[in-house]
Amino acid sequence: MNTQVTDTNVRPISVPGWLGTIIIALVPLLNVAVLLYWSFSRRADPNRRNFSRAGLIVIAAVVVIVVSVLWYLVLSIDPNERIKAFLMME
Secondary structure: OOOOOOOOOOOOHHHHHHHHHHHHHHHHOHHHHHHHHHOOOOOHHHHHHHHHHHHHHHHHHEEEEEEEOOOOOOOHHHHHHHHHHHHHHH
């Protein structure tokens, strides 16, 4: 049987605490470092830890989508057609 020990002394994060968390999560590059720290730190608040893990999943999904779209766009460009179109303009 799998039993989990929960800490009943965890206090909820206040509204200013959440605002600070969200503002930090909006700063590029800093957000990844801080979210990684909060995700894997044993001292981090469990609510913030779960928020950080969800944020990292969203960031990873966005990166995969952006890379896929850019990869498709790069592969869909035919350089010969671009050269022909450029030469026809002159």
